[in-house]
Each structure stands twice: as C-alpha cells, then as structure tokens.
Amino acid sequence: MMENAIAWIFIFPLFGSVFCALLGMANRKVCYPISVLSMVGAFWAGVETLMQAVGSSSHEVSYIFGGWTLDSYPRGVGIEFRADLLGALITLVVLGVGLLVSIYSKLPTEEETPGKEPLFHSLFLLQITGLAGICLTGDAFNLYVLIEVAALTGYGLIAIGSNRAAAATFNYVILGTIGASLYLLGVGYVYITTGTLNMVGIHDAIMAPESKLAASASMQVAFVLICLGILIKMAFFPFHAWLPNAYCHAPTTTSCLLAPLVTKVMIYVMIRIVLTAFGVDFSFESTLWAKVLPWLVVVAIVSAAVMALAQREIKRMLAYLIVAEVGYMVGGVWVYNYYGMIGSIFHIISDACMTLCLFLGAGLILRKCKTTNFDGLRGLFSKMPLTMTGFFIGGFSIIGLPPTCGFFSKWYLITGAMVSERWEYLLALLFSTMVMVVLFFRMIERIHLAVSESGENLGKGHGDLGLTDEQTRFSEGPLTMLVPLLLAAGVVLVIGIYNQDVVNQIEIFLDNLPHDADLPKEAVGK
Amino acid sequence: MKAASMVPVFLVGFLLVFAATDFPEWGNPQSPASDSPVSSHFIGKTGVDTEVPNMVTAVLADYRGFDTMFETVVVFIAGMAVLAILKNSVKKGSVRRDHEVDAEPDLIVTNMVRLIVPVIQIFAFYVLAHGHVSPGGGFQGGVIMGASFILIALSWDLETALARFSLNRCMGVAAAGILIYAGIGIFSMFLGGEFLDYAELERVLPVSREMARYHAMLGVEIGVGCTVTAIMFALYANLSSEGKLEGGL
Known part of the structure; x- marks a missing residue:
C-alpha cells in the first residue's frame, strides 16, 4: 500500500464520492462520515507521498498508470503522475484544506441545501479529486481532463445553492469554458510540434540540441494560449468578472473550499508549465509575453485592491482580495528570479491557509448574524471571541504581519521585486498592503465598538450598547465549524514560525530543475 | 460593444x-x-502489447486509460450537477410550459418505437462489445443505449420512460459504471501492479498478460457504457421537463 500512496490520494475521494452517490440514496446521513473518512485517508496518502518525495534521492515520486514503465516503454506512452517537492507540497495543502472543510461542511450543508446532501458531498469529493490530480499529473492532456473535473464540480457546487448562485455560475461556465478551450488549443499546438504530451517529454523536445522549436512561432503561440487559458481560470484581473459573484452567492461550504484552492491551484499550473513543460529559458527569454505580463500584474493588483476597498460586505471584499492576491503570485513568477519564484510558491501555500481562515470565519459570522454586511458586525468580538480571533489571524496574515505565514511569503515576493529592480511591482505590493490594513482595521474597529455607520454611538453608557438580547448573547458557533477554523488559524501561525523548513523544500525543488536550468539570483538585463 | x-x-x-x-x-x-x-510505439506495438487490433481503442482504454476514467467521471459529474441544480427547484405541476398540449401518444409512432427500441438496444451492445476490432466502444454504445430510452420518452411521455428506468436507478447505474472502471483499476493494483495495470489480471484470468489487457478493456468499456447510458437519459429527463420529471414532448 505504501508504494502506491500517490494513487491512494485520488482513490480515496473518488470511491468516497461514488459511495456517497450510491448509499446516499438510501440514507443521506451516511454521506458526511464517508466524506470526512475519505478525506482523512487522502490526507494520510498525501503526507506519505510528501515523505517519499523528501526521502528519495531524486526528490520526486514518479508513478506511471497502467504499468507502462519507463524501463520498457518510451516516455509518454502511459500517463505519469510526478510528485516532486512542489507538487507534493501543494497537494498536501489541497488535501489539508479539503479535510478541514469536509469536517466544517456538516451543518451548513444540512441547513443550506436540505435534501441534496448526497449530491453535495459527492461533488465535493470529486472537486478534491480533480484539484489533487492537477497538482500531481505530469501529462499536459491529463491536466486538461482534471481541470475539467475540477471546473464542472465547481459549477455544480456553486449553483446548488440558490437561483442567484445559478445565474452567477452561468458567467463562470462561459469564462471557464473559454479558458479551458484556450488551454486545450495550446496543448494541441504543442503536440503537433513536439509529438508528446508528457511535460518532461515536451521540455526534452524543446531543449534537444538540434531543435529549432524555441524560436518557432507555433511554440510561442502555444505558450501564450496556454498561459492565457490559465490566467482566465485563475481570475487574473481583466478576467476576474466571474469570481466575486460566484463566491458570494455560493453555499458556505462551497466558498470555503473553492476560494482557497481553485485560483491557487491554477497558479501552481502556471508555475508547472513554466518550469517543467516549457522550461525557464524558453518561458522567460523567447517570448514577448514575459515583457508584457509584469505590467498587467501591476494593473491587476492596484485595481483589485481599489475594488476591494469599495465593498460593504465581507465575502465580496474577500473575493476581491483573492483577485489581488492572484496578481501577487503571478507577479512573483514573472519578475524572473529565484526569490520571486520562492515567494510565489510559498504564497500559494500561505494564501490557501489564510483564505481558508477568512472564509471559514465568514461562514460562522453569516450563520450567527444572518448577514455579512460590515454593519452587522457591531460588537461581535464580545459575542464570539474565538471565531473572531481565528478570522483575524487570517486577516493579519493577508496584511502580512509577523509571525503569520503571510509575512514571510510577502517578504520573499518583495525581495524578488527588489532583486530584479521591478519597482512598479514593489509599489503595487506595498499599495495593496496598505489597502488591506485599512480594510481589516476598519473591521476590527467595528467588531469591538457598537458605533453605527453614521458615527452615532448606540451605547447609552458603559455596559449598555443599545443592542437586543439576541445580539449580545455570548455564543460561539457549533464545534464542527469552530474547530476547523481554529485549526486553520493554528496552521497559519505554525507555517509562519516554521517558514524556513517550507522554504528549504522549495529551494531543493528549484535547485533540481531539469536540464540544470537555474533561475537567476541577480537582476537580468531588462 | x-x-x-x-x-x-x-x-x-x-x-x-x-x-x-x-x-x-x-x-x-x-x-x-x-x-x-x-x-x-502505438502504431507498431499495440498488437504485441494488448492483442487489440483497433489501436484507437487500445490508446483510449489502456495506454491512456487513466484519462478515459476521468472522462467518464466528467460525464457522471455533468449528470449530478444538473440534478443538483434542478432538484426541487420547481414544484410538480406548478408551471405549465407554453408548448404543452394534451394529446394521446400517437398510435403509429408508438408502435414503430415498440418495434425499433429492442433493435437499437441490441445494436448498442454490439457497438460496445465490438470496440476492440471496429469503431465503437463504451461511449458510443452508451449513447445509443441512452437514445433508446430517450426515444421512449419522446413518443410516449417521461412517466412511461421513467417507469422503466427511474432517476434513482439512473444515478445508481452511473455510479456503478465508475465503480466498475475504477474497481478494475484498483483490483489490478491489489494484484501487485500499478493502478489500471490490467496485465496483472492474468493472475485471476486463465489467459496471457496480453489477453488480460484485452479482456480488461472490455470490462472498462462496459463501465463507461453504463455511466454514459444512465447520464444521457438522466440529462434528457431533467432538462426537458425543467426538473419536474413529467409530461411528454
């Protein structure tokens, strides 16, 4: 069982999902335990795979489906799962988030989508299957299939809520399909010119000594198409229109699962395509794309931050923060140096954890207050202190206060910007950090004080804040929802404190890139 | 604009x-x-590796069988997503559609369908089982099979078709299809190979490693066929009646 750990990562949720659909018809009470148990199993397999990757001399685990091993058959005949340190780390993040959200899902699912629990849990587990598969696969077409699995389950999970959610999903379907089609078109071009779909095989074909592929128009267009497709999928600024509505109107559990993972996994796909499939030299030096994108990043971060500032509702504000964070990570990749790349990869991990904290917290607030408008937050800290502490640990991490993990990943991003002398990116980072400080401290003020929007003090004196009994009653959320939030907040702090261990693994990954292609550690002539 | x-x-x-x-x-x-x-390798060695004459089927169901498993899962997801959106969204009989008319099923049409449906279904089995040597396979066979149920729903009404293949049974058959496919994969893993390494099935089948791949491919095609059949019909039943599951054309 140990040597197949990487396969168990998707077998657990896949079978869990099928059993949810089958057994859930008879008794829908069994779905929640099945869902949690299969996530526990998958998480164990993820830890085991990471351990194997760390322990092996090549720092990766390669697993070829169908027994078409590299010893007897050419590379690319079968489909390969490759868990190098990057893939295994991000997979573990996906599975960890999935595990916490599956525990959290019990009450919100029963309350928001009564009668549909089997469908919900089934789609939920398939979503994890798709996302974890994306992080592990080493085959460009298999990646497309898994992106489709993740996207379709995402549409279902969002639209299951209400009619407004279904309307928001429709936008998502259109944009998501365009993104996936562009990606598939790019893969088609790559296959025509290289004759292989295996990512390492594509890299070998480009880097072959007599190959002229690096300078060919079809290869460059393929690269641009693939990047464009992924940028749409990750809600990069001009293509972000689907995200805020979809995440706001989605059921609580869905937004807790999708918000931390989907955009981040797509950034992982971009890093994977750049580093493993096309290679550093081709991606950063052969295409015009690498000159244009850093400027788009600046526009993306600034405009998303400004839009976040204009929101009056927690979930919608968080959605725009995600769009800004996507800009950070894309920028970290395209500043083109070692530290920016570390920052980007580390930020994927920390952003997943802190976004999880924020959305789990927002779910609990919504359940208690029936609203997530800023005004509904008045005096909330005294009513649910644990929830608000968890929520604001996530918030502080997004701002980038030490010792949360957000501080360290942002530190590497800023180092990357300075090393490559990308001052405009540095300024955009600092600007959006300021915006986040304003956003979260505005909320902190509100949860501590019972002051209305117009500034009128609702309290008539000490201990009398003019609130009803129900509003002042001290009550935390139920344990199945509170515990995942506190665990997520704990993880944000633990990753922050042990940041050097995570960075060490990322450095080992970057030092062992194929073909000895190293990212520069100093500025490259602009 | x-x-x-x-x-x-x-x-x-x-x-x-x-x-x-x-x-x-x-x-x-x-x-x-x-x-x-x-x-x-695909062109030259397919027959040597798998004994399957149709190399398209071999690439689809064996060399890249892992992709095909997830393609089947995508079909399954499509069915569940539609069900998730439409279930309970409209109360039965509350909204009457504009084009609805009260008419008895047509005598000529229903009798023709009565004759033709068994033929369609046998042809579906043929296409499914013959995927190894000629164009065909699980997806094509499943679509033809699903079409036979849709034809019943078109010529009588949805209640008649659902009496033969209820929605619960649809989802059960669809899930069973995935279970067959992934089950063959996991079974070959338990026998000592990788996931979906059909050759390991030689330990339980009285055939060579190559023929084990041949037979396992038929197995996974049956799984694909089940899922596609059920989801085809479930999609039609839900979408054509806006989730109410009643009424005719």
Whole structure:
C-alpha cells in the first residue's frame, strides 16, 4: 500500500464520492462520515507521498498508470503522475484544506441545501479529486481532463445553492469554458510540434540540441494560449468578472473550499508549465509575453485592491482580495528570479491557509448574524471571541504581519521585486498592503465598538450598547465549524514560525530543475 | 460593444493562423506527431502489447486509460450537477410550459418505437462489445443505449420512460459504471501492479498478460457504457421537463 500512496490520494475521494452517490440514496446521513473518512485517508496518502518525495534521492515520486514503465516503454506512452517537492507540497495543502472543510461542511450543508446532501458531498469529493490530480499529473492532456473535473464540480457546487448562485455560475461556465478551450488549443499546438504530451517529454523536445522549436512561432503561440487559458481560470484581473459573484452567492461550504484552492491551484499550473513543460529559458527569454505580463500584474493588483476597498460586505471584499492576491503570485513568477519564484510558491501555500481562515470565519459570522454586511458586525468580538480571533489571524496574515505565514511569503515576493529592480511591482505590493490594513482595521474597529455607520454611538453608557438580547448573547458557533477554523488559524501561525523548513523544500525543488536550468539570483538585463 | 468584441476575436484568429504557418507539412509521415517514439510505439506495438487490433481503442482504454476514467467521471459529474441544480427547484405541476398540449401518444409512432427500441438496444451492445476490432466502444454504445430510452420518452411521455428506468436507478447505474472502471483499476493494483495495470489480471484470468489487457478493456468499456447510458437519459429527463420529471414532448 505504501508504494502506491500517490494513487491512494485520488482513490480515496473518488470511491468516497461514488459511495456517497450510491448509499446516499438510501440514507443521506451516511454521506458526511464517508466524506470526512475519505478525506482523512487522502490526507494520510498525501503526507506519505510528501515523505517519499523528501526521502528519495531524486526528490520526486514518479508513478506511471497502467504499468507502462519507463524501463520498457518510451516516455509518454502511459500517463505519469510526478510528485516532486512542489507538487507534493501543494497537494498536501489541497488535501489539508479539503479535510478541514469536509469536517466544517456538516451543518451548513444540512441547513443550506436540505435534501441534496448526497449530491453535495459527492461533488465535493470529486472537486478534491480533480484539484489533487492537477497538482500531481505530469501529462499536459491529463491536466486538461482534471481541470475539467475540477471546473464542472465547481459549477455544480456553486449553483446548488440558490437561483442567484445559478445565474452567477452561468458567467463562470462561459469564462471557464473559454479558458479551458484556450488551454486545450495550446496543448494541441504543442503536440503537433513536439509529438508528446508528457511535460518532461515536451521540455526534452524543446531543449534537444538540434531543435529549432524555441524560436518557432507555433511554440510561442502555444505558450501564450496556454498561459492565457490559465490566467482566465485563475481570475487574473481583466478576467476576474466571474469570481466575486460566484463566491458570494455560493453555499458556505462551497466558498470555503473553492476560494482557497481553485485560483491557487491554477497558479501552481502556471508555475508547472513554466518550469517543467516549457522550461525557464524558453518561458522567460523567447517570448514577448514575459515583457508584457509584469505590467498587467501591476494593473491587476492596484485595481483589485481599489475594488476591494469599495465593498460593504465581507465575502465580496474577500473575493476581491483573492483577485489581488492572484496578481501577487503571478507577479512573483514573472519578475524572473529565484526569490520571486520562492515567494510565489510559498504564497500559494500561505494564501490557501489564510483564505481558508477568512472564509471559514465568514461562514460562522453569516450563520450567527444572518448577514455579512460590515454593519452587522457591531460588537461581535464580545459575542464570539474565538471565531473572531481565528478570522483575524487570517486577516493579519493577508496584511502580512509577523509571525503569520503571510509575512514571510510577502517578504520573499518583495525581495524578488527588489532583486530584479521591478519597482512598479514593489509599489503595487506595498499599495495593496496598505489597502488591506485599512480594510481589516476598519473591521476590527467595528467588531469591538457598537458605533453605527453614521458615527452615532448606540451605547447609552458603559455596559449598555443599545443592542437586543439576541445580539449580545455570548455564543460561539457549533464545534464542527469552530474547530476547523481554529485549526486553520493554528496552521497559519505554525507555517509562519516554521517558514524556513517550507522554504528549504522549495529551494531543493528549484535547485533540481531539469536540464540544470537555474533561475537567476541577480537582476537580468531588462 | 459588439465591434469591440471583434478585436480579440481577430487577434486570436491572427495568432492561430500565424502559428499554423510553421506547422509540419500536412500528412508528412516524418512530422513530430507521427514520428515520435510514442506514436511509433502505438502504431507498431499495440498488437504485441494488448492483442487489440483497433489501436484507437487500445490508446483510449489502456495506454491512456487513466484519462478515459476521468472522462467518464466528467460525464457522471455533468449528470449530478444538473440534478443538483434542478432538484426541487420547481414544484410538480406548478408551471405549465407554453408548448404543452394534451394529446394521446400517437398510435403509429408508438408502435414503430415498440418495434425499433429492442433493435437499437441490441445494436448498442454490439457497438460496445465490438470496440476492440471496429469503431465503437463504451461511449458510443452508451449513447445509443441512452437514445433508446430517450426515444421512449419522446413518443410516449417521461412517466412511461421513467417507469422503466427511474432517476434513482439512473444515478445508481452511473455510479456503478465508475465503480466498475475504477474497481478494475484498483483490483489490478491489489494484484501487485500499478493502478489500471490490467496485465496483472492474468493472475485471476486463465489467459496471457496480453489477453488480460484485452479482456480488461472490455470490462472498462462496459463501465463507461453504463455511466454514459444512465447520464444521457438522466440529462434528457431533467432538462426537458425543467426538473419536474413529467409530461411528454
């Protein structure tokens, strides 16, 4: 069982999902335990795979489906799962988030989508299957299939809520399909010119000594198409229109699962395509794309931050923060140096954890207050202190206060910007950090004080804040929802404190890139 | 706005044509996609590896069987997503659709369908089982099978078709299809190979490693066929009646 750990990562949720659909018809009470148990199993397999990757001399685990091993058959005949340190780390993040959200899902699912629990849990587990598969696969077409699995389950999970959610999903379907089609078109071009779909095989074909592929128009267009497709999928600024509505109107559990993972996994796909499939030299030096994108990043971060500032509702504000964070990570990749790349990869991990904290917290607030408008937050800290502490640990991490993990990943991003002398990116980072400080401290003020929007003090004196009994009653959320939030907040702090261990693994990954292609550690002539 | 949206269309179109200028020559056997070690292996060794004459089926169900498993899962997800959105969204009989008329099923149409449905279903089994040697396989067979149930729903009404293949049974059959496919995969893993390594099934089947792959491919095609059949019909039943599951054409 140990040597197949990487396969168990998707077998657990896949079978869990099928059993949810089958057994859930008879008794829908069994779905929640099945869902949690299969996530526990998958998480164990993820830890085991990471351990194997760390322990092996090549720092990766390669697993070829169908027994078409590299010893007897050419590379690319079968489909390969490759868990190098990057893939295994991000997979573990996906599975960890999935595990916490599956525990959290019990009450919100029963309350928001009564009668549909089997469908919900089934789609939920398939979503994890798709996302974890994306992080592990080493085959460009298999990646497309898994992106489709993740996207379709995402549409279902969002639209299951209400009619407004279904309307928001429709936008998502259109944009998501365009993104996936562009990606598939790019893969088609790559296959025509290289004759292989295996990512390492594509890299070998480009880097072959007599190959002229690096300078060919079809290869460059393929690269641009693939990047464009992924940028749409990750809600990069001009293509972000689907995200805020979809995440706001989605059921609580869905937004807790999708918000931390989907955009981040797509950034992982971009890093994977750049580093493993096309290679550093081709991606950063052969295409015009690498000159244009850093400027788009600046526009993306600034405009998303400004839009976040204009929101009056927690979930919608968080959605725009995600769009800004996507800009950070894309920028970290395209500043083109070692530290920016570390920052980007580390930020994927920390952003997943802190976004999880924020959305789990927002779910609990919504359940208690029936609203997530800023005004509904008045005096909330005294009513649910644990929830608000968890929520604001996530918030502080997004701002980038030490010792949360957000501080360290942002530190590497800023180092990357300075090393490559990308001052405009540095300024955009600092600007959006300021915006986040304003956003979260505005909320902190509100949860501590019972002051209305117009500034009128609702309290008539000490201990009398003019609130009803129900509003002042001290009550935390139920344990199945509170515990995942506190665990997520704990993880944000633990990753922050042990940041050097995570960075060490990322450095080992970057030092062992194929073909000895190293990212520069100093500025490259602009 | 319409004029503005033409700009990216032409931009992308120009890029695609521009890139196509340095494609390998059309039909050139030396082009990378035809001449790579992978393609050569598929063309030259499929019969040796799997005993299957139809190399398309071998690539689909064995060499890249992992993709096909997830394609089947995608079909399953589509069915569940539609069910998730439409279930309980409209109360039964509350909204009458504009084009609805009260009419008895037509005598000629229903009798023709009565004759033709068994033939369609047997043909579906033929297409499914014959995928190894001729065009066909699980997806095609499943679509034909699903179409036979849709035909019943079209010529009588949904209640008649659902009495034969209820929605619960649909989802059960669809899930069972995935279970068959992934089950063969996990079974070969328990026998000592990788996931979906059909050759390991030789330990339980009285045949050679190559023939084990041949037979396992039929197994996974049956799984695909189950899922596609059930989801085809479930999608039709839900979408045509806006989730109410009643009424005719």
